[in-house]
Amino acid sequence: MNLEVFLGKSRFRNPLVLASGTFGYGLTYTDVIDRVGAFVTKGITVQERVGNPPPRIWDTKETVVNSVGLENVGLKRFKEEILPEIDISTPLYVNLAGVTIDDFRILIEGLRDEEKVEGFELNLSCPNVKEGGAALGQSADRVRKVASLARSLTTKSIWVKLTSNFCDVRETAAAAADAGADAVVIVNTLNALIIDLANRKPFLGGGSGGLSGPAIKPHVLYMVHQVSKQVDIPVIASGGAGCGTDVVEYLLAGASLVQIGSINLVDPQASLRILKGLEGWLKREGIVCVSELIGRLEGI
Amino acid sequence: MKKYQATLLENRLLGPEIYSLWVKITDLGEVKPGQFFEFATDTRFLRRAFSLSDRDGDRLRFVVKVVGSGTRWLAGLSAGSKLDLLGPLGEGTRMPSSGPVMLLAGGVGAAPLLYLARKLNEQRVEVDALLAAGTKEELILAEEFGSLCREVILATDDGSCGHKGYLTDILPTLPGTKDIQSFYACGPEAMFVALKRLNFRKPVYAFLESRMGCGTGLCMGCAVRGRDGRYRRVCTDGPVFDLEEIEL
Ligand SMILES: Cc1cc2nc3c(=O)[nH]c(=O)nc-3n(C[C@H](O)[C@H](O)[C@H](O)COP(=O)(O)OP(=O)(O)OC[C@H]3O[C@@H](n4cnc5c(N)ncnc54)[C@H](O)[C@@H]3O)c2cc1C
Ligand SMILES: Cc1cc2nc3c(=O)[nH]c(=O)nc-3n(C[C@H](O)[C@H](O)[C@H](O)COP(=O)(O)O)c2cc1C
Numbered sequence A: 001m002n003l004e005v006f007l008g009k010s011r012f013r014n015p016l017v018l019a020s021g022t023f024g025y026g027l028t029y030t031d032v033i034d035r036v037g038a039f040v041t042k043g044i045t046v047q048e049r050v051g052n053p054p055p056r057i058w059d060t061k062e063t064v065v066n067s068v069g070l071e072n073v074g075l076k077r078f079k080e081e082i083l084p085e086i087d088i089s090t091p092l093y094v095n096l097a098g099v100t101i102d103d104f105r106i107l108i109e110g111l112r113d114e115e116k117v118e119g120f121e122l123n124l125s126c127p128n129v130k131e132g133g134a135a136l137g138q139s140a141d142r143v144r145k146v147a148s149l150a151r152s153l154t155t156k157s158i159w160v161k162l163t164s165n166f167c168d169v170r171e172t173a174a175a176a177a178d179a180g181a182d183a184v185v186i187v188n189t190l191n192a193l194i195i196d197l198a199n200r201k202p203f204l205g206g207g208s209g210g211l212s213g214p215a216i217k218p219h220v221l222y223m224v225h226q227v228s229k230q231v232d233i234p235v236i237a238s239g240g241a242g243c244g245t246d247v248v249e250y251l252l253a254g255a256s257l258v259q260i261g262s263i264n265l266v267d268p269q270a271s272l273r274i275l276k277g278l279e280g281w282l283k284r285e286g287i288v289c290v291s292e293l294i295g296r297l298e299g300i
Numbered sequence B: 001m002k003k004y005q006a007t008l009l010e011n012r013l014l015g016p017e018i019y020s021l022w023v024k025i026t027d028l029g030e031v032k033p034g035q036f037f038e039f040a041t042d043t044r045f046l047r048r049a050f051s052l053s054d055r056d057g058d059r060l061r062f063v064v065k066v067v068g069s070g071t072r073w074l075a076g077l078s079a080g081s082k083l084d085l086l087g088p089l090g091e092g093t094r095m096p097s098s099g100p101v102m103l104l105a106g107g108v109g110a111a112p113l114l115y116l117a118r119k120l121n122e123q124r125v126e127v128d129a130l131l132a133a134g135t136k137e138e139l140i141l142a143e144e145f146g147s148l149c150r151e152v153i154l155a156t157d158d159g160s161c162g163h164k165g166y167l168t169d170i171l172p173t174l175p176g177t178k179d180i181q182s183f184y185a186c187g188p189e190a191m192f193v194a195l196k197r198l199n200f201r202k203p204v205y206a207f208l209e210s211r212m213g214c215g216t217g218l219c220m221g222c223a224v225r226g227r228d229g230r231y232r233r234v235c236t237d238g239p240v241f242d243l244e245e246i247e248l
Helices: A074-085 A101-111 A140-153 A169-178 A214-230 A244-253 A270-285 B069-075 B107-122 B142-148 B167-173 B189-198
Strands: A005-007 A010-012 A016-018 A038-040 A057-059 A064-066 A092-096 A117-123 A157-161 A183-186 A190-192 A209-212 A235-238 A255-260 B002-015 B018-024 B036-039 B048-051 B054-056 B059-065 B082-089 B101-106 B127-133 B151-156 B182-186 B204-207 B223-226 B231-233 B240-242
Touching: A005 A255, A016 A270, A074 A101, A092 A101, A092 A157, A101 A117, A101 A140, A117 A140, A140 A157, A140 A169, A169 A183, A169 A214, A183 A214, A183 A255, A209 A214, A214 A235, A214 A244, A244 A255, A244 A270, A255 A270, B002 B059, B018 B069, B048 B059, B048 B069, B048 B107, B054 B107, B059 B069, B059 B107, B101 B107, B101 B167, B101 B189, B107 B127, B107 B142, B107 B182, B107 B204, B127 B142, B127 B167, B142 B151, B151 B167, B167 B189, B182 B189, B189 B204
Parallel strands: A016 A038, A016 A255, A038 A092, A092 A117, A117 A157, A157 A183, A183 A235, A235 A255, B101 B127, B101 B182, B127 B151, B182 B204
Antiparallel strands: A005 A010, A057 A064, A064 A209, A190 A209, B002 B018, B002 B082, B018 B059, B036 B048, B036 B082, B054 B059, B204 B240, B223 B231
8 A cells, every 4th residue: 555645756655744833843752753744843933932821722522722822942942952853754844933024034044954854834824923924824915925935045845834714715825836835734723712701801811712623624625625626736734634534535625645733632643543544444445545535526 | 651541440429529530540650749641531622631649559549620521521420431541641740858748738639649648658758738628528538648647737718627718828827837848739820829929948849730732742732931931831841840930
């Protein structure tokens, strides 16, 4: 059975990608990282960020709402303290969380010569930072600007992680493709508000948060399908995947890779279980090559 | 850290909305006081964290106070039920080199301190306990502490048992706390805030129970602010912190 997926010249041993913010910096559970297709770090900003005050997380059976607020060590410490410690055999993607377009220049220039870094995931979509990020991802124009800038600065892979909050993600994805991005990631968390009724105020310390988990999968499947019809660069799905057949569904809808996010918080080894589930399904269906499934949804 | 399939041996009401669960896990190594396990529930996506409260070989005791949907589900389980657990998690607490030490428990905060008392007892470190709760019914595990401690002092907010008043009002009035080398405290956040204000000259180690995401250090969901303004992860940097080192 062949689980390999190619995105252009980049090879992935299987279609699973550990999603940004749900697997730390890649310093722990490396046995899991070494079994998936790619690993994406927590979002890195130019300056260190302490993040939002607690509470930062809330859940129901099928949803997680987080407002971590991009707590991260910042570019300098990431380069000096974290990167040298990362020891994985899986392609490493650094999630870059710029607030302004110039931030992306600083971040890419700071990391483009690092051999360990396979590529960048431009986070144009984080809903937990008031100053920007998501705002950049909401306009096709700005997406084009950031992606073009990134393309001009590096030959490493560029994934553009988009949002479906307050915008048409088909247009922003097309802009990223025009600008030369290698792939688009559909999508980051959906805007969410949790109310502390007794006190008549937001429950989360950051005010609002980002919705993820199994509940968003039908929405994201739809978006992945729509975007994959629109653009001719690969689409990477991110939203609620929790088992092997979720991965199959995303591939059928048009995704080339599938990110595994919130479920890592329930079990750091979830990806291994999902991989097993995927292999089992392929075997039962007699499918030899996982990449045969990509975009093969019928009757729509 | 490992994932365990555990069997619930006994689930018994300890006090109002407070349950004592004995769980069987095989092949479990050493667990440090302050370490915790993450329980999967049927009603919530994320696991729920509970400190180890006592241990007898492969039988582990947890004390669960019902505060929401996940804990309500756990409280409703009967013996024989299967449980999906991740653990042991967290750094746990450093053991004191010398005693006597004093345990300060607010309500269900008594749970992790009982396991600490047992370990201190094994190491022949003298230990006292001050157990406080809202009412007599909410004072839990007093007998168990009694068998492990040099002295157990009880207090209730309403005076229905022991001293009347908050733990932090009673503590300064107690004779014989002068020889105490260190304090270990677990309770509601307000208790930690009040303890901080008491300004002990001795170290106070706080067992925090902040709302948690993964419990494994991956998501930065459980944050407590350190004195330097940076957040610490309660799960992997704690859950036990020197009270001096954190801001509440
Ligand atoms: C390391 C650690 C050890 C712990 N050890 C123990 C232990 O030994 N025993 C024990 O009983 N507990 C312990 N806890 C606490 C326990 O994990 C929590 O009580 C449990 O996770 C609650 O889960 P739940 O689903 O029942 O509650 P949830 O439904 O998640 O609710 C939790 C709290 O949040 C509040 N809340 C939720 N949503 C809102 C909203 N919209 N507005 C306002 N308030 C809201 C609820 O009212 C409730 O007070 C520990 C926690 C940690 C981190
Ligand atoms: C706790 C948490 C932190 C996250 N942090 C980031 C981040 O730093 N950068 C980013 O691009 N996405 C971040 N995300 C979004 C995830 O990478 C993922 O896109 C999203 O959660 C949807 O997928 P899921 O439903 O599988 O979790 C975070 C999600 C969670 C739950």
